[in-house]
Amino acid sequence: MRRIISVLMENEPGALSRIIGLFSQRAYNVDSLCVAPIDDSSLSRLTITTQGDDKVIEQITKQVNKLIDVLKISDLTEGSHVERELMLVKVGTRNENSRAEVKRTVEIFRGKIVDVTPKNYTIELTGTSDKLDAFVQTIGQTGEIIELSRTGVCGLSRGEKAMRP
Amino acid sequence: MPVCAIPIQPIKLMGVFLVEMMSGAAMVVRALKDVGVKHVFGYPGGAVLDIYDALYAQEDVQHILVRHEQAAAHMADGYARATGQTGTVLVTSGPGATNTITGIATAYMDSIPMVVLSGQVPSMHIGEDAFQETDMVGCSRPIVKHSFLVKRAIDIPEAIAKAYYIANSGRPGPVVVDLPKDTVNVQENHPYRFPEKVQMRSYNPTIKGHLGQIKKALKVLLKAKRPIVYVGGGAIACDASPLVTELAEKLKLPVTNTLMGLGAFPGDHPQFLGMLGMHGTVQANKTMHNADCILALGARFDDRVTNNVQKFCPHAQIIHVDIDPASISKTINVHIPVVGSVKTVLTQFFEQMHEIDENERKDQLHDWWEQIEAWRSRDCLAYAKDSGLIKPQQVIESLYKHTQGDAFITSDVGQHQMFAALYYPFAKPRRWINSGGLGTMGFGLPAAMGVQVAHPDAVVACVTGDGSIQMNIQELATCLQYGMPVKIISLNNRALGMVRQWQDMNYKGRHSHSYMDSLPDFVKLTEAYGHVGIKVEKPEELDDAMARCFALKDKLVFMDIAVDQNEHVYPMQIKYGAMDDMRLSKTERS
Ligand SMILES: Cc1ncc(C[n+]2csc(CCOP(=O)(O)OP(=O)(O)O)c2C)c(N)n1
Ligand SMILES: [Mg+2]
Numbered sequence: 001m002r003r004i005i006s007v008l009m010e011n012e013p014g015a016l017s018r019i020i021g022l023f024s025q026r027a028y029n030v031d032s033l034c035v036a037p038i039d040d041s042s043l044s045r046l047t048i049t050t051q052g053d054d055k056v057i058e059q060i061t062k063q064v065n066k067l068i069d070v071l072k073i074s075d076l077t078e079g080s081h082v083e084r085e086l087m088l089v090k091v092g093t094r095n096e097n098s099r100a101e102v103k104r105t106v107e108i109f110r111g112k113i114v115d116v117t118p119k120n121y122t123i124e125l126t127g128t129s130d131k132l133d134a135f136v137q138t139i140g141q142t143g144e145i146i147e148l149s150r151t152g153v154c155g156l157s158r159g160e161k162a163m164r165p
Numbered sequence: 166m167p168v169c170a171i172p173i174q175p176i177k178l179m180g181v182f183l184v185e186m187m188s189g190a191a192m193v194v195r196a197l198k199d200v201g202v203k204h205v206f207g208y209p210g211g212a213v214l215d216i217y218d219a220l221y222a223q224e225d226v227q228h229i230l231v232r233h234e235q236a237a238a239h240m241a242d243g244y245a246r247a248t249g250q251t252g253t254v255l256v257t258s259g260p261g262a263t264n265t266i267t268g269i270a271t272a273y274m275d276s277i278p279m280v281v282l283s284g285q286v287p288s289m290h291i292g293e294d295a296f297q298e299t300d301m302v303g304c305s306r307p308i309v310k311h312s313f314l315v316k317r318a319i320d321i322p323e324a325i326a327k328a329y330y331i332a333n334s335g336r337p338g339p340v341v342v343d344l345p346k347d348t349v350n351v352q353e354n355h356p357y358r359f360p361e362k363v364q365m366r367s368y369n370p371t372i373k374g375h376l377g378q379i380k381k382a383l384k385v386l387l388k389a390k391r392p393i394v395y396v397g398g399g400a401i402a403c404d405a406s407p408l409v410t411e412l413a414e415k416l417k418l419p420v421t422n423t424l425m426g427l428g429a430f431p432g433d434h435p436q437f438l439g440m441l442g443m444h445g446t447v448q449a450n451k452t453m454h455n456a457d458c459i460l461a462l463g464a465r466f467d468d469r470v471t472n473n474v475q476k477f478c479p480h481a482q483i484i485h486v487d488i489d490p491a492s493i494s495k496t497i498n499v500h501i502p503v504v505g506s507v508k509t510v511l512t513q514f515f516e517q518m519h520e521i522d523e524n525e526r527k528d529q530l531h532d533w534w535e536q537i538e539a540w541r542s543r544d545c546l547a548y549a550k551d552s553g554l555i556k557p558q559q560v561i562e563s564l565y566k567h568t569q570g571d572a573f574i575t576s577d578v579g580q581h582q583m584f585a586a587l588y589y590p591f592a593k594p595r596r597w598i599n600s601g602g603l604g605t606m607g608f609g610l611p612a613a614m615g616v617q618v619a620h621p622d623a624v625v626a627c628v629t630g631d632g633s634i635q636m637n638i639q640e641l642a643t644c645l646q647y648g649m650p651v652k653i654i655s656l657n658n659r660a661l662g663m664v665r666q667w668q669d670m671n672y673k674g675r676h677s678h679s680y681m682d683s684l685p686d687f688v689k690l691t692e693a694y695g696h697v698g699i700k701v702e703k704p705e706e707l708d709d710a711m712a713r714c715f716a717l718k719d720k721l722v723f724m725d726i727a728v729d730q731n732e733h734v735y736p737m738q739i740k741y742g743a744m745d746d747m748r749l750s751k752t753e754r755s
Contacts, residue, residue: 010367
């Protein structure tokens with residue numbers, strides 16, 4: 001099962017490598033990973049999407065929490081949550097027809113064209129991973145994907161629930 | 166909570182506050198003193214020459230010069246196991262640092278508090294593949310509790326204070342402090358501020374158990390008709406032995422110790438069933454398997470204990486007390502987890518327990534004890550003595566006799582280790598010192614040396630094998646330099662016995678590379694190092710030789726004892742079976 005795990009940790013050199021190391025050392029999956037400092041810049045928030053049954057997720061949570069640099073950890077998928085991922089994709093457009101088709105698809109998916117050349121568009125799209133996947137599939141039929149880059153998932157719990165130091 | 170509030174400890178002089186100025190190297194030594202470190206095991210080299218200079222001509226911290234950095238780590242480890250105090254290692258960058266890796270991993274697997282101070286190339290050269298540069302923080306990452314790469318000299322006291330705090334709190338473990346050469350430069354002085362108290366917002370181990378869980382646990386434990394207490398190294402780490410004994414005696418509970426827990430509950434106590442697990446006793450494994458309630462105290466359901474987890478103790482409600490939440494329900498699902506130190510949680514147990522009627526307890530467990538005694542009466546540790554050869558078991562029994570069961574015994578890894586664990590009933594904690602988790606051959610001798618440094622007047626013996634002893638034999642020189650009268654009891658079977666045993670059992674006796682064809686003359690070798698060697702070849706010589714060995718109180722003695730090469734360690738669990746599926750000898754099964 002897909003899980004989104006959020007980690008609040010000291011923003012210190014080495015902290016990230018400890019988490020990554022733990023995942024490979026204990027043979028846990030990492031599907032995506034997204035990390036940046038928060039409002040209090042002495043802390044970083046890291047979001048990992050991973051796969052595993054309840055037992056595996058429980059172990060991941062405990063092992064990550066055991067790392068000295070880690071303050072808090074929570075499994076966002078346990079409750080209702082908001083998740084977003086950002087993608088930039090450069091699409092080649094063979095002719096006017098294809099250019100129009102790409103533009104229309106971008107509009108339908110509420111994306112943005114952020115760079116334009118006569119031969120391609122660079123598109124920005126935000127949403128759930130599923131939406132991004134769907135967009136990639138659709139756009140691949142109308143234009144030619146030259147390159148793409150995704151940030152990985154970041155997320156927060158809905159409502160009052162929050163992860164604070 | 167504040168971010169590591171570190172108050173300055175200023176010195177007041179004529180109404181003015183002064184902060185002491187010193188070099189980074191001097192800070193290292195001074196911080197060690199302020200932490201309370203008395204002994205450092207180390208080996209010098211380019212990156213740590215400044216620190217070695219600061220160690221010169223001072224008496225606060227005594228340095229013991231080893232012959233190989235791996236041994237320095239094992240010495241610090243043995244020192245820590247025998248005392249509960251953090252062991253300290255000091256090595257240079259590159260090869261000095263990487264040589265400690267096996268020692269760090271050994272300490273990590275057994276949760277031993279240790280701090281390794283490693284030199285590093287100057288900060289400005291990190292990443293350039295400079296001479297003797299290795300990424301020590303990276304190399305050691307999977308086998309440390311935490312690590313620090315110090316960036317500035319003024320950060321040294323705080324890093325060292327934190328390192329010791331982390332190493333010896335919560336579930337203990339090794340911590341690496343990597344010190345780039347420029348941070349310890351003796352030419353530059355900086356203000357020295359040692360933190361009065363270490364506080365970390367991201368690290369707050371749970372010591373006290375959850376009251377609700379404790380009440381639940383007690384209810385199940387007191388109701389149980391077939392209970393057992395399963396005690397591991399965690400009970401020793403927090404010095405909970407007296408409480409374990411009190412609980413067991415009060416409730417008339419049978420007790421088994423893990424390999425790491427030997428001595429946590431007295432080995433000579435009538436309620437003790439012996440060690441459990443792969444080479445555990447029949448009564449311990451049977452009692453576990455048939456129990457309706459298992460109280461696990463600081464033990465981690467290791468695969469060398471459980472055998473096949475699918476068949477593990479099918480009738481038991483499991484209560485697991487452990488300071489590390491990640492150890493709970495890792496391999497075996499437990500019913501009542503209690504996170505906390507065994508010592509504190511047992512204290513809470515007693516607070517919650519109403520008056521116990523001893524006779525009522527006896528009645529309640531009468532049938533259970535009767536069953537246990539029936540299992541015990543099989544005497545699974547009996548062995549044949551008729552071969553005209555010295556039996557390894559006999560050596561351990563003789564060792565027990567000549568040390569009155571009161572020595573510190575370290576061991577290496579192999580058959581001799583299991584014989585020592587089974588045939589020397591440890592009455593006290595911290596007396597049995599072995600590499601349980603990693604199974605590191607070469608651990609025994611340096612560990613014994615570390616114990617001897619901690620307890621200069623104690624009797625310290627290292628039970629070893631002809632294979633293991635050769636993995637750190639160079640330390641005989643260190644023993645001479647510092648006058649360490651360690652007794653080496655080498656069970657010489659001219660073989661990598663444990664490997665050979667598995668080959669006998671699982672590979673049709675094909676002894677692929679498990680024999681030692683050109684052993685040195687250990688007596689001569691020991692003499693060359695300036696010590697005493699004694700060779701023993703006949704059963705009838707054993708006792709006298711052992712007596713001679715322990716009479717030489719101030720000498721290191723190497724006992725090279727020729728033992729029966731064909732002896733196997735029994736009992737032994739049968740692979741993929743339940744806990745109590747065991748071989749009792751080459752032909753019998755449980
Ligand atoms: C460093 C290391 N290498 C290999 C092993 C695998 N191993 C376990 S026991 C053993 C044989 C030990 O031989 P010896 O020290 O003579 O003890 P014996 O079993 O003969 O009593 C070996 C090779 C190990 N535990 N540690
Ligand atoms: Mg041997």
